[in-house]
Amino acid sequence: xxxLEAVRALRRRAVSSAELTEFxxxxxxxxxxxxNAMLTVIEDGAxxxxxxxxxxLSRGVDRGPLHGIPIAVKDxxxxxxxxxxxxxxxxxxHIPQRDAAVVERLAAAGAVLVGKxxxxxxxYGITSNNPHFxxxxxxxxxxxxxxxxxxxxxxxxxxxxxxxxxxxxxxxSIRIPASFCGTVGLKPTSGRVSRYGVxxxxxxxxxxxxxxxxxxxxxxxxxxxxGFDPRDExxxxxxxxxxxxxxRCSIRGLRIGLPQNFYFERLDPDVNIAVxxxxxxxxxxxxxILPVRxxxxxxxxxxxxxxxxxxxSALMEKYIGNRDQFGSDVVALFDQGRLLPxxxxxxxxxxxxxxxxxxxxxxxxxxxLFTPTTPMAAPRIGDKTVHLGEFVEDVRLAxxxxxxxxxxxxxxxxxxxxxxxxxGLPVGLQIIGRPFDEALIxxxxxxxxxxxx
Amino acid sequence: xxxxxxxxEAYDLRIPESDIERIAPSLDALESAFRPLTKNIxxxxxxAITFRVLPETDE
Numbered sequence: 346x347x348x349l350e351a352v353r354a355l356r357r358r359a360v361s362s363a364e365l366t367e368f369x370x371x372x373x374x375x376x377x378x379x380x381n382a383m384l385t386v387i388e389d390g391a392x393x394x395x396x397x398x399x400x401x402l403s404r405g406v407d408r409g410p411l412h413g414i415p416i417a418v419k420d421x422x423x424x425x426x427x428x429x430x431x432x433x434x435x436x437x438x439h440i441p442q443r444d445a446a447v448v449e450r451l452a453a454a455g456a457v458l459v460g461k462x463x464x465x466x467x468x469y470g471i472t473s474n475n476p477h478f479x480x481x482x483x484x485x486x487x488x489x490x491x492x493x494x495x496x497x498x499x500x501x502x503x504x505x506x507x508x509x510x511x512x513x514x515x516x517x518s519i520r521i522p523a524s525f526c527g528t529v530g531l532k533p534t535s536g537r538v539s540r541y542g543v544x545x546x547x548x549x550x551x552x553x554x555x556x557x558x559x560x561x562x563x564x565x566x567x568x569x570x571x572g573f574d575p576r577d578e579x580x581x582x583x584x585x586x587x588x589x590x591x592x593r594c595s596i597r598g599l600r601i602g603l604p605q606n607f608y609f610e611r612l613d614p615d616v617n618i619a620v621x622x623x624x625x626x627x628x629x630x631x632x633x634i635l636p637v638r639x640x641x642x643x644x645x646x647x648x649x650x651x652x653x654x655x656x657x658s659a660l661m662e663k664y665i666g667n668r669d670q671f672g673s674d675v676v677a678l679f680d681q682g683r684l685l686p687x688x689x690x691x692x693x694x695x696x697x698x699x700x701x702x703x704x705x706x707x708x709x710x711x712x713x714l715f716t717p718t719t720p721m722a723a724p725r726i727g728d729k730t731v732h733l734g735e736f737v738e739d740v741r742l743a744x745x746x747x748x749x750x751x752x753x754x755x756x757x758x759x760x761x762x763x764x765x766x767x768x769g770l771p772v773g774l775q776i777i778g779r780p781f782d783e784a785l786i787x788x789x790x791x792x793x794x795x796x797x798x
Numbered sequence: 799x800x801x802x803x804x805x806x807e808a809y810d811l812r813i814p815e816s817d818i819e820r821i822a823p824s825l826d827a828l829e830s831a832f833r834p835l836t837k838n839i840x841x842x843x844x845x846a847i848t849f850r851v852l853p854e855t856d857e
Contacts, residue, residue, distance in 0.1 A: 549847065579848070647831035654828075677821050680813050684805055684825060692836045694845030701846065 362413030412455030445542030517748030524773025597631030658682025
């Protein structure tokens with residue numbers, strides 16, 4: 346059942362919020378021992394919220410599509426009175442005295458918060474193999490990683506523990522788990538969703554967005570959480586449009602760019618086939634598929650790595666003295682950031698400006714881009730490298746190769762399921778749009794979902 | 799390639815030698831990809847970091 350199917354059932358009183366919440370809690374009790382997707386379950390609080398939602402709905406008070414719907418948020422979002430660890434022992438006993446802006450907005454929309462989803466330590470990695478709280482497992486095959494860093498969010502949504510889970514994305518951390526777990530995942534434009542109250546990994550690359558089981562579920566969630574927040578300096582005052590695609594929405598005449606360079610190199614052949622099949626579906630719906638050349642994404646990824654290494658190390662410097670409290674992968678990244686000269690960080694931010702200008706020219710040619718989200722389906726837990734044809738690549742670099750640069754540019758990007766590989770694992774299609782054009786990429790994705798489901 | 803161990807010592811970063819050996823290949827790869835990019839930045843390109851000064855308001 347999708348979120349919007351639950352909404353329809355709620356409105357016709359075929360089910361209550363209390364029943365949906367009990368189902369959610371039951372599902373967590375059954376599956377979490379295997380998947381380890383949820384770090385904290387808020388049983389009593391969720392039951393109270395559900396009861397209140399039912400009472401309001403019976404009185405005719407309707408807060409919109411999320412009213413009475415069980416959801417989770419990644420454990421990077423501060424929740425007043427509920428432990429928020431960021432997947433780290435440093436924050437093991439951190440009980441915030443405030444809600445993150447997103448949590449506030451979801452509560453105002455009537456959503457029922459059933460728990461905090463597990464994650465890669467400090468959101469600094471893509472395996473979600475957390476040394477302190479244990480590995481999170483992929484619901485499609487528990488021997489495989491769910492991706493990360495929002496791995497618990499992806500696993501919780503894919504296994505139907507919740508209808509929606511919020512994630513954060515600094516270099517692909519929403520889109521990678523969406524791709525590996527077979528869910529929808531949206532990284533909105535920079536400034537579209539407030540970062541207030543989210544424990545930061547990187548000041549200039551962090552983005553907040555939902556993971557769901559359908560495109561329209563993502564659209565209604567974005568509608569609830571988007572908008573200006575004066576508490577976040579980077580928050581945008583750009584008006585919030587209607588994001589929900591119409592039923593049977595059309596993409597006739599839209600120009601979809603299919604990159605001829607970078608994005609289709611070093612791919613698992615199954616991924617290549619699945620993404621191109623989706624492009625053919627879009628074409629059959631009346632869209633124009635245009636071959637395009639994109640700016641130097643290898644360069645963009647290098648720029649993104651310098652910015653992330655420097656900003657994350659600066660942020661965590663006060664904790665780095667006690668190296669034993671971090672996993673070896675995370676401490677290695679902090680060390681790399683500390684060894685970079687300040688001039689490299691400043692120049693990376695200057696190069697970012699240049700790349701932004703260069704990329705802007707692309708939007709005169711196309712309305713959005715289609716690329717694979719990840720070059721391969723979910724690797725096995727513990728795998729350090731992945732074989733892509735004749736190439737052997739570090740799993741972390743491979744998983745982030747097609748998504749990291751989009752954070753540097755701040756563009757909106759959506760991952761939707763587009764098939765399975767030969768092992769039966771999900772493959773993701775990434776749709777990249779113009780700044781603040783989430784409505785268009787959601788419309789394209791909804792049309793594809795309508796045509797393929 | 800840069801001598802990462804000596805840089806760490808100069809900055810008194812206290813990174814164990816074995817850990818530096820482990821991260822050196824990643825840093826070398828990043829250096830190779832990033833350093834050439836810095837050669838062609840026009841002088842008038844400012845970093846993409848915002849710092850806004852707001853007028854004082856009476857409250």
